[in-house]
Amino acid sequence: MATPLVLLALLAEGAKHGYELKREHDERLPGAKPLPYGQVYSTLQRLERDGFVAVAGVVQEGGPERTVYELTPKGTEKLQAWLAETEPPLPYVGGALFARVIMALVAGGDARAALDRQRAAHLERMRELTRAKTASDASAAAVLASDFALLHLDADLRWMELAVRRLADLTEEMNR
Amino acid sequence: MTGGRTRDLFAVAGMLARGTSRGERRRRRLLVSGAALATFFLLGAANLLLIRGTTQTEWAGLVAEEGLRPGTALALALLVVPVLALLHQVGRVAQAAQERRLAALRLAGATPRDVRLLGVAEALRVGTVGALIGTVGYVAGQQAAMAALGVGDTGRYAIPPWPVPAVMALVVAAAALVSLRVSRHVVVSPLSVARRASRPAPSPYTIIPLALGLPIVVASAFIDAAWNLWLLALGAVLAIVGIAAGAARVILESARLAGRWARTPETLLAARALEADPRAGGRTMAVVALVVFFGTATGVVTWDVVRTGGIFDDPEDRFWLVSLGLTYGALLFALLVAVTALVVHRAEALLESGRSMAALAAAGAPVASLRRSTLRQTLIAATPVCAIGALTALLGMAPGLFLTPDLPMVAWTAGHALFMVALAVAAAAAVTALSNRLLTRAAAPVNLRAE
Amino acid sequence: MTPLLQARDVSVSFGRTRALRGASLAIGAGEIVAISGPSGSGKSTLLHCLAGILVPDDGEIRYGETRLDELDEDSRTRLRREVFGIVFQFGGLVPELTAVENVAVSLMFGGLGRAEAAAAALDWLGRLGVDDCAPLRPGDLSGGQVQRVAMARALAHGPKVVFADEPTGALDSVAGEEVLGLLLGTARDHGTTVVLVTHDNRIAAYADREIVVRDGAVAASPVVTR
Numbered sequence: 001m002a003t004p005l006v007l008l009a010l011l012a013e014g015a016k017h018g019y020e021l022k023r024e025h026d027e028r029l030p031g032a033k034p035l036p037y038g039q040v041y042s043t044l045q046r047l048e049r050d051g052f053v054a055v056a057g058v059v060q061e062g063g064p065e066r067t068v069y070e071l072t073p074k075g076t077e078k079l080q081a082w083l084a085e086t087e088p089p090l091p092y093v094g095g096a097l098f099a100r101v102i103m104a105l106v107a108g109g110d111a112r113a114a115l116d117r118q119r120a121a122h123l124e125r126m127r128e129l130t131r132a133k134t135a136s137d138a139s140a141a142a143v144l145a146s147d148f149a150l151l152h153l154d155a156d157l158r159w160m161e162l163a164v165r166r167l168a169d170l171t172e173e174m175n176r
Numbered sequence: 177m178t179g180g181r182t183r184d185l186f187a188v189a190g191m192l193a194r195g196t197s198r199g200e201r202r203r204r205r206l207l208v209s210g211a212a213l214a215t216f217f218l219l220g221a222a223n224l225l226l227i228r229g230t231t232q233t234e235w236a237g238l239v240a241e242e243g244l245r246p247g248t249a250l251a252l253a254l255l256v257v258p259v260l261a262l263l264h265q266v267g268r269v270a271q272a273a274q275e276r277r278l279a280a281l282r283l284a285g286a287t288p289r290d291v292r293l294l295g296v297a298e299a300l301r302v303g304t305v306g307a308l309i310g311t312v313g314y315v316a317g318q319q320a321a322m323a324a325l326g327v328g329d330t331g332r333y334a335i336p337p338w339p340v341p342a343v344m345a346l347v348v349a350a351a352a353l354v355s356l357r358v359s360r361h362v363v364v365s366p367l368s369v370a371r372r373a374s375r376p377a378p379s380p381y382t383i384i385p386l387a388l389g390l391p392i393v394v395a396s397a398f399i400d401a402a403w404n405l406w407l408l409a410l411g412a413v414l415a416i417v418g419i420a421a422g423a424a425r426v427i428l429e430s431a432r433l434a435g436r437w438a439r440t441p442e443t444l445l446a447a448r449a450l451e452a453d454p455r456a457g458g459r460t461m462a463v464v465a466l467v468v469f470f471g472t473a474t475g476v477v478t479w480d481v482v483r484t485g486g487i488f489d490d491p492e493d494r495f496w497l498v499s500l501g502l503t504y505g506a507l508l509f510a511l512l513v514a515v516t517a518l519v520v521h522r523a524e525a526l527l528e529s530g531r532s533m534a535a536l537a538a539a540g541a542p543v544a545s546l547r548r549s550t551l552r553q554t555l556i557a558a559t560p561v562c563a564i565g566a567l568t569a570l571l572g573m574a575p576g577l578f579l580t581p582d583l584p585m586v587a588w589t590a591g592h593a594l595f596m597v598a599l600a601v602a603a604a605a606a607v608t609a610l611s612n613r614l615l616t617r618a619a620a621p622v623n624l625r626a627e
Numbered sequence: 628m629t630p631l632l633q634a635r636d637v638s639v640s641f642g643r644t645r646a647l648r649g650a651s652l653a654i655g656a657g658e659i660v661a662i663s664g665p666s667g668s669g670k671s672t673l674l675h676c677l678a679g680i681l682v683p684d685d686g687e688i689r690y691g692e693t694r695l696d697e698l699d700e701d702s703r704t705r706l707r708r709e710v711f712g713i714v715f716q717f718g719g720l721v722p723e724l725t726a727v728e729n730v731a732v733s734l735m736f737g738g739l740g741r742a743e744a745a746a747a748a749l750d751w752l753g754r755l756g757v758d759d760c761a762p763l764r765p766g767d768l769s770g771g772q773v774q775r776v777a778m779a780r781a782l783a784h785g786p787k788v789v790f791a792d793e794p795t796g797a798l799d800s801v802a803g804e805e806v807l808g809l810l811l812g813t814a815r816d817h818g819t820t821v822v823l824v825t826h827d828n829r830i831a832a833y834a835d836r837e838i839v840v841r842d843g844a845v846a847a848s849p850v851v852t853r
Contacts, residue, residue: 540708
């Protein structure tokens, strides 16, 4: 993921120090892997070297001293350019699931049972995500992250059903 | 619109008429019969008005006597009223069903006007067929009747040819008008057809003619002047028009009252269903009430006849026996037609509320309760309207009832009026009970399926 | 665990179409189960059988110890009224009744007086967040509000089992999930069993367990190895 750009976006709200950035990153993107503090630190240094952020000061709130960073005009420009771009629509094929299902259908045997198992596993994960998002303390970000995952898993399931139907039609045609 | 378009419309109407379902054929047959009956009665009325001179007969005075013929003609013409109510009711269903199919035509680019005109074209077709059947039936029936009764002077009584096309044109035009009127209530969008969601409730002002007519009728009994007969006639006409116009509002009020005091779910459902659409039931109930009105009035006349002479043994009074018999026959016929209209209305209502009925039944409302509810709906609508009909007739026809109370007379007249109300309400209730097969079908789980 | 609801080898035909051919399942008390499957798989028919709306041509339906397929129409009607609650895709509300009357009428069929029924109905509309819709008729409500009223109607008499046939099918995603969350939340609070028919995987994920119906029969539950 574009960690430097995410950090720039988080700094758009105002000047922040490294630990704050890590915390906000993990909070806002609960579906993503937590950001190691070391990576925040090294990324910030690279951004500063390239002139996208600048040191705004140093604070000390009981703990160790922390360097506060802020966006430079160049950084703002870079951020705006990123937000204006669109994400290339990934075809998402070539994933492990795709390969496994296709191979199950190709290799013959009880493809249906394999698909049913896959469906059950998917649904189990979807139930977990649904529980997470309907929990009374779920944040808006957590709900959005769960929705994102749920819709993708739903797409997998629907594709699997479709694959079975298409294959059944094909077999019927060949047997005719 | 150009002639070519009109021709196209008729061609399309013909195409549509060929590919129809069983229900639609049944509806068309009802429409044709209605048009035929209307033609028959109107021809009879015209025929009577054209006969000249009086022949002394023992019992056929209603036709043979100069002075009585206009009254007989009026009675025949009045018989068209229940037939019209039936036509209107059937037309409503037919139009909705046809326009549902015509939604496809709208997608294909027909304008709402075209669709409406298609309805008129269909009505013209049906009206023409009905008028032809009615004419043939009348002429043949009259010849047969005269032959059977041994009437010598057939040329004098037979209907002359010239009024026939006029009556037929009148019936066909009326069919087209009814079709146009009916189609106002249906909106066709290219994608679907919906009955206009909420029509305004019938206005309380529709009661005014009745409210004016009743006091005038009563007042005429107390006025001892030459013109009191005219006053009575004015009051009676106002009352009749008032019953026809005000029935829907009376039903609405009755339903509101029943809804407020309902203690069982059956009554509540019945009252609210009526409240939502008092007009549809009002039209047929008005006809039933008019039957009660004329029936009660006939009862008063019957008393006078019975009191002044024995109608069963005195040959002089054979006239009354036949005339009253015919009157009751006509009333029975009107009641039958009105009741048929009620059947059509019930079938339509059940068809429309199929899904909610099925849902209620699925949620555990016993089908027997739903049946009771439809019966109560009929009772809530029929009772007050019929009672008003009877009361109006009593007040108008039997001032003696109130001025010089005479026990047997009061008993007979009031009893007769009550009997008429009971008969009408029972007829309506019987129809409802008979249509319960439809209700059971409407409440079947099949209707739970989402389209 | 003795199952609360059980179907054994249930078959149903409509004319020549065989909607169910030997479907079997068991649902425990307090479970929230999704019956899913492609459209035309027979899942709605299975729901109608379980809810005692349809009698199967063949097979057994049990509610506790009661054989629904052997009960007469009156007893099944009473069972549906007293022990079951039902929600449909399109609400199935009576269009002429107001929201509160729609809920109250069901209670009145159960023998409650009108005033008590209306009070209880209003209370349930409040719990589902639509008490302000009480005097309105279904035609004046949004799809989500209609479904909430329908759910109040299904829950008001304290049913042991609620059957829901595509209850969110007519709603957009957000409204649908909101309404479903309310239904399942209320059911969980009261220990009510819920049988949810849906073709939407994301709705099925709201249930504790999924039963897949395919070609008129229940697919075997797979053993998941991860």
